[in-house]
Amino acid sequence: MTEFLAALNIQITVKNKVEGLLHGYYGYTPDVKAAHALLEREVSKSKPWALEMKLEGLLSGSHLYPINEIAAHDLIEIEATKGTPWGIEKKWKGLIKGRYGYEKNEAAAGELIELEINKNNPWAKIMKIKGVGQGWFGYIKNETAAHDLLEEEIRKNNPWAIETKFEALTEGGYGYEKNESAARDLLEQEVNRGNINAAERKLLYIKRGLYGYQQSRNAVHDFLYAEIDKGNL
Incomplete structure (x- = not known):
């Protein structure tokens, strides 16, 4: 079944196959x-998860990648130039924290956000909201x-907005009171709309028994395959 789903190029399974080949998980024979x-x-x-694994490999010397901080920086720059959310976010984090070969520069990070907002980048809009909500990145709280x-x-329908509101309802912030019941309702609403990120988040919460979801291996299995059948995973 795992091979069949991987052949269909379902990303959650492709990622599992990579991890399985790396570590011998899920019944795979290790083959780095x-x-x-x-x-x-x-x-x-x-694919964001693949870019993340490659970046980790270049920074730590894992997954058959030699340690190469210049290549790690270049990977981020290539993706940022292409305008992928992963690339923009990593470049922004590099500027905020002085990582990945970038010098720490909050002003440049703020300028990057505004530049991306002008391109109608939904992720950048959320970063500005977080900046305004917390008084970060040069924004007044x-x-x-x-x-x-x-x-x-x-x-x-900005997908990052849904994620941010969910976090605000579970933790409080941005003018929302902590309300786990409302957070779960929001998550269920997004799952029913076919939001992949919401489906993956619900799967995680069922696995861990969080936010009112009962921890159950059978429930994980049933939900996972129901979402695959619907094309959400």
């Missing part, structure tokens, strides 16, 4: 070279403004 080749194939498609901006992005 095969894992590396499969990982590179997914990197060429700009204003939770009311952050709340209103976030609700506006939710109406536009």
Whole structure:
């Protein structure tokens, strides 16, 4: 079944196959070279999980990658130039924290956000909301403004806005009171709409028994295959 799903190129299973070949998980015989080749194939498609694994490999010397901070920096720059959310986010984090070969520069990070907002980048809009909500990245803290901006992005179906509101409802912030019941309702709403990120988040919570979901291996199996049948995973 795992091979069949991998052949269908379902990403959650392709990732599992890479991990299985690397570590001998899920019934796979360890084969680091095969894992590396499969990982590179997914990197060429700009799959975020694959880019993350390659970056980790270049920084730590794992997954058959030699340690190469210049190559790690170049990987991020290539993806940022292509405009992928992963590349933009990693470059932004590099500027904020002085990582990945970037010098720490909060002003440049803020400029990157504004530049991406002008390109209608939904991720950048959420970063600005977080900046306004927390007083980060050179923005003046204003939770009311952050709340209103976030609700506006939710109406536009910005996927990062849904994630941010869910986090705000589970932890409090951005003018929202902590309300795990409302957070779960929001998650269920997004799962029913076919939101892949929401489906993956629900799967994680069932596995761990969080936010009112009962921990159950059978429930994980049933939900996973139901979402695969619907094409959500």
